[in-house]
Amino acid sequence: MKTFIPPTLKQVEDYVREKNLLVDPDFFVTYYDAGDWHDKFDDPVKNWKQKLLTWHRKALERGEKRPCRVQGCKGFGVYPAGKDRDGHPYYRCINHKPPEEKASLPKDMTDSLQVVKFPVVNVNDKRNEQRKKLGL
Numbered sequence: 001m002k003t004f005i006p007p008t009l010k011q012v013e014d015y016v017r018e019k020n021l022l023v024d025p026d027f028f029v030t031y032y033d034a035g036d037w038h039d040k041f042d043d044p045v046k047n048w049k050q051k052l053l054t055w056h057r058k059a060l061e062r063g064e065k066r067p068c069r070v071q072g073c074k075g076f077g078v079y080p081a082g083k084d085r086d087g088h089p090y091y092r093c094i095n096h097k098p099p100e101e102k103a104s105l106p107k108d109m110t111d112s113l114q115v116v117k118f119p120v121v122n123v124n125d126k127r128n129e130q131r132k133k134l135g136l
Helices: 009-019 026-033 048-061 107-111 124-134
Strands: 081-082 089-092
Touching: 009 048, 026 048, 081 124
Parallel strands: none
Antiparallel strands: 081 089
């Protein structure tokens, strides 16, 4: 039996581009990486291309067919790219993926940040203690 080798993001993007699928490659890879490449029934994935085609078919069945907003492009919109003047979202295909948003701080600064946890103070407990002291 052939052992399963998980695809890279590049492989998934190339396949989505080749077949013009309505699947977000980033989400697909992240979804199956998180589950150690097991499906929702906890069965191991045997064919990732088949899973991609199934995701595409289910998206079409749900009526998620969205055109790419780049003029002249006939691809399916996968990536949210903004909203029009009426507030409706519009999408771009994998060939016209919007640029990634950049972090506001440089990476070397964000790596050294620490999470600060503040103690939880229940105001009602303090108020009740004060009321007891006053005899109310």
